[in-house]
Amino acid sequence: MSAPETTVETATDEAVRRREDSAVLRIGEDDGERLEAESNASDTSMIMNMGPQHPSTHGVLRLMLEMEGETVMRSKPVIGYLHTGMEKTAETLTxxxxxxxxxxxxxxxxxxxxxxxxxxxxxxxxxxxxxxxxxxxxxxxxxxxxxxxxxxxxxxxxxxxxxxxxxxxxxxxxxxxxxxxxxxxxxxxxxxxxxxxxxxxxxxxxxxxxxxxxxxxxxxxxxxxxxxxxxxxxxxxxxxxxxxxxxxxxxxxxxxxxxxxxxxxxxxxxxxxxxxxxxxxxxxxxxxxxxxxxxxxxxxxxxxxxxxxxxxxxxxxxxxxxxxxxKKVTPPPRARIDESMEALIHHFKIFTEGxxxxxxxxxxxxxxxxxxxxxxxxxxxxxxxxxxxxxxxxxxxxxxxxxLMRGGMVADxxxxxxxxxxxxxxxxx
Amino acid sequence: MSDVVETPVLHVSRDQLIETVAGLRDEGYVSALDVTAVDYMEHPGRTDLPPEVEPERFELVVTLISHTTPGRIRLRVQVPADDPTVPTLFDLFPGTEALEREVADMYGIVFEGHPDPTRILMPPDWEGHPLRKDFAVGRIPVQFKATR
CATH class of the missing domain: 1.10.645.10 (Cytochrome-c3 Hydrogenase, chain B)
Structure with missing residues (x-):
């Protein structure tokens, strides 16, 4: 009985460590400003925003960086600026x-x-x-x-x-x-x-x-x-x-x-x-x-x-x-459409109904x-x-x-x- | 057959999910590739479930990969609509963090114990879960702060 309990114990310890020592900054994407305002003067870290409009982010990636001087401590990528619901759209396309x-x-x-x-x-x-x-x-x-x-x-x-x-x-x-x-x-x-x-x-x-x-x-x-x-x-x-x-x-x-x-x-x-x-x-x-x-x-x-x-x-x-x-998935060749009504219907059906x-x-x-x-x-x-x-x-x-960024310079x-x-x-x- | 190798499928219940995934991880499934979900609201007559599995509205789909004997395995978990909660896989595979956030965002499935249960793709104040089948395409008004 005791052996499995030990495994569970270590697994939990590891889990706790992973959550608490993580490099990921786990705050809401709107919370940066509020936390900055609430922090006291002795707190040397600051939360800095990088992006979403930044030339090196290859698009619209926003990063919330917890900075200690010029060193990046924890950070969180904030995404979704380019979300257009393509998986939802896919449910309407043949x-x-x-x-x-x-x-x-x-x-x-x-x-x-x-x-x-x-x-x-x-x-x-x-x-x-x-x-x-x-x-x-x-x-x-x-x-x-x-x-x-x-x-x-x-x-x-x-x-x-x-x-x-x-x-x-x-x-x-x-x-x-x-x-x-x-x-x-x-x-x-x-x-x-x-x-x-x-x-x-x-x-x-x-x-x-x-x-x-x-x-x-x-x-x-x-x-x-x-x-x-x-x-x-x-x-x-x-x-x-x-x-x-x-x-x-x-x-x-x-x-x-x-x-x-x-x-x-x-x-x-x-x-x-x-x-x-x-x-x-x-x-x-x-x-x-x-x-x-x-x-x-x-x-x-x-x-x-x-x-x-x-x-x-x-x-x-x-x-x-x-x-x-x-014929179920392949439309007829273009030349066939000119000479055969069935081919035309077939072509039309594949491209409209799928x-x-x-x-x-x-x-x-x-x-x-x-x-x-x-x-x-x-x-x-x-x-x-x-x-x-x-x-x-x-x-x-x-x-x-x-x-990757933890402990590095902001230039890195x-x-x-x-x-x-x-x-x-x-x-x- | 085509190029796609058929992936073995396991049907597990919500309470067995963590145990099963932990067991598979010890068997050599080193990485969790994908966590996604399906809303089976409009497709209740699906026939691919074994008889002992009770179909529910949501289904969580987890894909794991083994590298030693190259192959994937897919876990399908039934999640009822009136209690859409699933234990998080974060402690086993930290890489599921973003994927689970996406599922929570898009389907409203709550991952119990998830370290960061915030929206990932939609704005934080968005109402509703877009990939649910009862969320209409092109629904107006568009919910962005600037339009209010």
């Missing part, structure tokens, strides 16, 4: 309209949300995709991963004060976005990956364009190395700043580059493969110290791994259909540039999801901020926010 909604969540890596949504729908439908559709999805996701990580390089450099890096990063990202535009028609918010496959086949000359990009990028990444990686001031700002370890990451549910920066190799593409990632060869990049520099370096090297994957996709891209030939999805619930997850992006979907058998929930990696990863806070790379559209949904 499965074919769904990707237009989710693509606006993580606007730096929109194809991943589309992919998670489509995979969840296809799992409920029990659809098997033609190989070409799978490989096109993989091609697009890796291109998107490159553009997202390039954006990180640009903004991270800018936040630290390496302003020229912003121009380099954005120039390269624009090249990647131009390629995405050639294929999907849009720079961002593509609505390209849809339940049943992709919206359109790859255009003529796509192979040359991808080749041009992946031939040019390695030399450009070398420039990044010169500008940032080997630069003493830059390293000084990032090394040993915002350190987190594996146990903390796992406890906080953190995924993606932040988890990998602690030396823990976990990448859904390798460990729980989806699409055709088990048929390509790539390395999972890990760090050692779990600091801001490792998180930067991981993303830089993940671009190199994505280039490797892209080269293999170019070699192995199968021919065939780019979407499943299931298609019915069997009742059930499913969780589908992909490795987005920020970590595990999951889509939990419940269907009641109608043409719109009964419930659609996106597990945004940024939303969960944001919880590391107080732990900027470097830390940048290294977590949150996309507020996905945080607030």
């Amino acid at each position: 499965y074919l309209q769904g990707p237009t909604n989710v693509t606006r969540m993580d606007y730096a890596a929109p194809l991943f949300s589309e992919l998670a949504f489509s995979m969840a729908t296809e799992a409920l439908l029990g659809l098997e995709l033609p190989p070409r559709a799978t490989w096109i999805r993989m091609l697009m996701c890796e291109l998107n991963r490159i553009s997202s990580h390039l954006l990180f390089q640009a903004t991270n450099g800018m936040d630290i004060g390496a302003v020229s890096m912003m121009l380099y990063g954005w120039r390269e990202r624009e090249e990647a976005l131009r390629l995405l535009e050639t294929i999907t028609g849009l720079r961002m918010n593509h609505n390209y990956i849809r339940p049943g496959g992709v919206a359109a086949d790859l255009p003529d000359g796509w192979r040359d364009e991808v080749l041009t990009l992946i031939d040019a990028l390695p030399a450009r990444l070398k420039e990044f190395d010169t500008l940032l990686t080997g630069q003493p001031i830059y390293r000084e700002r990032l090394q040993g700043v915002g350190v987190i370890n594996t146990a903390e990451c796992l406890a906080l549910g953190v995924t993606g580059p932040i988890l990998r920066s602690t030396g823990y190799a976990w990448d859904l593409r390798r460990d729980m493969p989806y699409l055709a990632y088990d048929e390509v060869d790539f390395d999972v990049v890990v760090g050692t110290y779990g600091d801001c520099f490792d998180r930067y370096d991981i993303r830089l090297n993940e671009i190199r791994e994505s280039i490797r994957i892209l080269a293999q996709i170019l070699d192995q891209m199968p021919s065939g259909d780019y979407r499943v030939q299931d 298609f019915k999805v069997p009742a059930g619930e499913v969780y589908a997850a992909v490795e987005s540039p920020r970590g595990e992006l999951g889509c939990y979907m419940v269907s009641d058998g109608s043409a719109v999801p009964y419930r659609m929930h996106i597990r945004g990696p940024s939303f969960v990863n944001l919880q590391t901020l107080p732990h 806070a900027v470097a830390i926010i940048s290294s977590v790379d949150p996309i507020m559209g996905e945080v607030d949904r």
Whole structure:
């Protein structure tokens, strides 16, 4: 009898410690001013607001910082400024309209949300995709991963004060976005990956364009190395700043580059493969110290791994259909609409009423540039999801901020926010 | 089948939730990925519940992941509408803090023992819980302080 009691006792102690010694400032988002007014003169700490309009917060992130001089003690991220009820909206959109909604969540890596949504729908439908559709999805996701990580390089450099890096990063990202535009028609918010496959086949000359990009990028990444990686001031700002370890990451549910920066190799593409990632060869990049520099370096090297994957996709891209030939979910080809009334009706029905999805619930997850992006979907058998929930990696990863910032300087806070790379559209949904 | 590996589902009652999650954590489910909820108000005839589980209006959905033998597990907890309370998972997985706040904000499910039971996405003085099925889309008036 006594042994289990001891375990319960220690567990409670740990819980109490975790609550009381936490790095998280647990006050209401309106309470800062009141507490400031009530505090007496001998109290040396102050509560300071950072954001929601602050250039280094990548959107509308607000931080309440408890400051002791220039040292950050506890802090609390206050979010919701970009909340537009996208999960509620999803309950009114058909499965074919769904990707237009989710693509606006993580606007730096929109194809991943589309992919998670489509995979969840296809799992409920029990659809098997033609190989070409799978490989096109993989091609697009890796291109998107490159553009997202390039954006990180640009903004991270800018936040630290390496302003020229912003121009380099954005120039390269624009090249990647131009390629995405050639294929999907849009720079961002593509609505390209849809339940049943992709919206359109790859255009003529796509192979040359991808080749041009992946031939040019390695030399450009070398420039990044010169500008940032080997630069003493830059390293000084990032090394040993915002350190987190594996146990903390796992406890906080953190995924993606932040988890990998602690030396823990976990990448859904390798460990729980989806699409055709088990048929390509790539390395999972890990760090050692779990600091801001490792998180930067991981993303830089993940671009190199994505280039490797892209080269293999170019070699192995199968021919065939780019979407499943299931009349229930696939509209007829454009040419058929001109000659057949039935095709016209069929097309009209799919785009107005949508298609019915069997009742059930499913969780589908992909490795987005920020970590595990999951889509939990419940269907009641109608043409719109009964419930659609996106597990945004940024939303969960944001919880590391107080732990990373505790005891650091306020100037480091900027470097830390940048290294977590949150996309507020996905945080607030 | 498609790319999505079917996740094993466990139906647990509210009183067993902490115990079950603690047990799963010891079995190697190292991380709580997701906590969300579903309002089954308009979908009472759902058929995917085993016969011994009494359907309730709300359902809490917890997803855990194991890395040693890669796989996820999903826990579904029935939460009645007249007493929407669930014990918090914070002490087992601190990462559920924000996720539980979101569920509390969107569904009005109270997490007992949660360290910071405030709204997370909606403004602090917002009335109602937007993701409930009886909260209409585009409902007016918009409740922001500046409009009053």
